[in-house]
Amino acid sequence: MGKLLIKDVVILPMDGVEREQPWFTGDIVVEGNIIKEVGEDLRYKYKGYEIIEGKGLLAMPGMLNCHTHAAMTLLRSYADDLPLQEWLEEKIWPREAHLQSDDIYWGTMLSILEMIKSGTTAFADMYFFMERGAQAVTESGIRASLCKGMIGLGKAKGEQDLAVAEELVKEWNGKADGRITCLLGPHAPYTCPPDYLREVIKLSDKLGVGLHIHLAETLKEVSDIEEQYGMRPLELMESIGLFENRHVIAAHCVHLSDKEVDILVKNKVGVAHNPQSNMKLASGIAPIPKLLQAGAIVGLGTDGAASNNNLDLLEEVRYCALLHKVSAQDPTVTPAYQVLDMATRMGAQVMGLDKVGSLKPGYKADIVLLDLQKPHLTPLHDVAANVVYSAQSSDVKTVIIDGKVVMKNKQMLTMDEERVMYEAQRCADDLLKRE
Ligand SMILES: [Zn+2]
Structure with a gap:
């Protein structure tokens, strides 16, 4: 010892x-x-x-990065300064379709290297080929909460994602001396319809693990969901029982009604606030002072390196403090100690980690x-x-x-820094060549 x-x-x-x-x-x-x-x-x-x-x-x-897609480091500076839908549909998703398991390993190693060097000791990741992410976490010594991003559009794809997610939990939950915890990762309400989310909920109960999901990130998401279901995203999630008796990390929560703030507080949902990603994709300003005032649990995340573009939580705390001051035109909101609390003690609560932070x-x-x-x-x-x-x-x-x-x-001491950067560059170059 x-x-x-x-x-x-x-x-x-x-x-x-x-x-x-x-x-x-x-x-x-x-x-x-x-x-x-x-x-x-x-x-x-x-x-x-x-x-x-x-x-x-x-x-x-050590700081906790409560929401990221670690291997997206390979797409850092690949597509910038675009509207969210165009960025996703024309740039990111087509490239991600070509990602292979080795890319995830080296992309995650690169992200971990960057996180440790900037003072992050735990991260919550949502991506695919996550068994390779788990391998990177095991070797590097970092702490992580991992989930496979699940898409429920189409029966075959939805079922396959449920099976892969279950396999990840069974294989990796509690591994690496307990440094790895696993969650289920339904991507978002607009990629996982209610019937699919009910399947995910059933699986989460069966496995005894929580969820990690994107919620209320953009105005378009809110209006699309409202139009389709007659409810706002968090109301819809509550109506299908997503928050009942389970730990949930809700990434973004940018556009919230007062009722949705209450839903988050009442259900002790962990909110992962990503100020730089929200600013860069012009998604909007999450009502963080209001959430904190109401007693919500709020941590900080970087989101993926393609929308940030780094994984530096010291930057995230600074942006968080400054963004909400200028937004409220009040320098007393989000004081230094409070945002540091979000990056540490409260971040551990968001990630559902006991005695961490x-x-x-x-x-x-x-x-x-x-x-x-x-x-x-x-x-x-x-x-x-x-x-x-x-x-x-x-x-x-x-x-x-x-x-x-x-x-x-x-x-x-746990990673070969030069090798990781070399292999990540090689994977990123290969990825752009694949058709
Ligand atoms: Zn995200």
Whole structure:
């Protein structure tokens, strides 16, 4: 069992405890994959531990990317600045039809490399050939919640997707020392009609796993669903029992009525907010301050790298804070500490992960060490504000996931960085040639 002691480090525990100042200097003790103790002068109490010198560093919980399509890194900068439907129908979907299992492995490895290097220690992924995504998660040491994206248009395709999704759950749920959890991933109300969603719900009950779905992303989706079913997307989902007694990650939730806000809160649905993707695809502005005020569980996601175009959650927290301030024309909304809470503690709730997202005894040891000895992080009046408004992903120095050091002093220990970039470029080149 690994025994680590991070010594003399500035600690931002993000543990939901109200303090006058939410950070302090101290030590963190890790035993196995669990945080044993957080406090002052622990180095005198715990002897014989591997020491990580924390002076000049900040320890914060690893961030959680609550919604992405990891292997879409291969389509980064392939098609930009287009309207959503044209982007999907003419560019992305035709290329995705040519993706092969090896592409998913290397595309996911690339995404994980990028995420770990920018301080993300867990992600919720929806894509296909997910057994190869699971392989990448296992080898890299990251934590992930995986689902196969399911499309219910057409009986044969729908049934095939149910079978593949079931297989993924049976094969991979709880694997990689418990770092992998599996969900079912019905893509969206406009690709999964109610009868199909009822089948998905039945399967989720049978397997005892939750769901990950895109909801209320665009105005077009809302008006199409309303026209077809006489209800808005979240009302439709509630009417077919999608939220009943199961964990659901709802990505986007951009266009919501007050009634739909209540539906999300009442059913404790985890909302994955993707500010940069919503801005880039001009989908709209999700009512995040209103959701938080109402008591909704909200985390942050990047969405796929084709609509972002990176997987850097430090950027996402900053965009989140700024977008809602300018939208409300009120600088007091989405303050720094609150958006960082969305990226950590609340993000773990959105992903349905127990004892993850805070630096707290008994919690999983998912810890990011950020280098504070930087001009843009000096002085240190408010640590949370420095992280949200000033920090860069290049400040991330060391990353610990599930008690294992996966990056030390910027050196990846679980992945061959050059090889991953080489293979990803090769897969991306091949993908564009396939007809
Ligand atoms: Zn998405």
